Amino acid sequence: MYGDLDAIERIGVVGAGTMGSGIAQVAATAGYDVWMRDIETELVEDGLARIDDSLARLVDRGDVDEGTAEDARERIRGTTELDDLSDCDFVIEAVVEEMNIKQDVFSSLDDLLDADAYLATNTSTLSITTLASATERPEQVVGLHFMNPVPIMDGVEVVVGEKTSAATTELAHALAEDLDKETWEADDKPGFVTNRILIPWINEGVRAYDEGVASKEDIDRGMRLGTNVPMGPLELADHIGLDVALHAAETLHEELGDRYKPAYLLKRKVAAGDLGKKTGVGFYEYDES
Template structure:
């Protein structure tokens, strides 16, 4: 099994919000990054997001202005998974769909050298089931970054049924080399974070829908009462209501009615009000909010 000294080039599959964030923090840590998505325009959009993120971090003094260009130069975009034959560690951040992830991992297994570990950023899906699409189940591990990746310090390392101790250790070491702190979870539905977070968000939505309090007071009460930085409705907007719904439905299927998504969450997603990324969720957003 490889260690950090063997990793020069990191492959990131998926150039959405999470994939772009993972590519950014890996490049900031000094790794060369190959970022892939199915369409060139998705890759271009990811570079725009990374540039905007770096600009904000430069304004805050968290990234040196002289380093901005070098970070961007370390990221290369592609639409071809065959290019991943040159990678030393891969993080998959495709859509949260088991069929899609298994297809991606089966293809990665063909293209990526045998000794290279494959990590998935899934937030709810089984690492064991994803790994079974490959011939390297011992080298498949969960590496669940939090959103937004450049800001959030935590990464959840998830251990599949056949994940080796060496792969788990490397996942911890890699995340910590990116400046993150890690915790570990067994491969159970929702892992640690979403198993606890999704019911909290759903109950906040139900409380609002049932008229317990205004959305502002629900969020304010939870922030002041529990010392969290965001209340459940604000956090749901930030994550994306469609992502919250997908996670809740997966947990509902696996764990029963205590994880049933709130009706208002489904209604918002059906209406296309997905939160901050669409400009409207439970709150409304503009570029400065």
């Protein structure tokens, strides 16, 4: 029955990267059995190790007790076989932001899952409607755009495709709330709410730095103190990954025009391999601590 949260017992996550592992962690912490799948054993193991580290940090901070952390970890199983997700009631895709790859995943899941199972995507920019067209169940496809880092950030963006049913939309809100998140809803238009507004903000911060308006430290400090955000645009770009920010800007530029044209310095940094925290160098330099 559509919209019945009680019918959701097993959650599948396709993709064991930063977002996928984070989604698997919060789902398991909320009491769901989770299958987390990626294409290589090493990627799955990296995702499980990331979950172990995240849970340990939450225990150290007192946000989660040891018993809850241990129970959550025991609920997560890693796999390289998509077939292992066949008994999942709700599957969330969190693979790379490439439409053809995501559509292949959705088509395979559509063939694999029971007819009453739901599909969601964690995409931050791509069309839910186009992704849903790769399935025979577009009314059961919805966007669930988690924020990074998933175990820490409180929000989830629910994105409604052209054929997403009202019951599926309600279920997506209910599931996200059951994962201890707050939600907001967006129509299936480029960038949705968050990236439609966030990417120009990051872009303009990069341009201001490149044009010598202020130092990177003062740009970020000015935005933190002047607008009460936790991170300035350059800090945030490093945090999410400059390659991720560039890809989002390029996608929105293609859809919405020159107001989203990626800043030159952002493209140059990515071309140099300086992607932010994950490579140790972005606009700032980072060490292990």
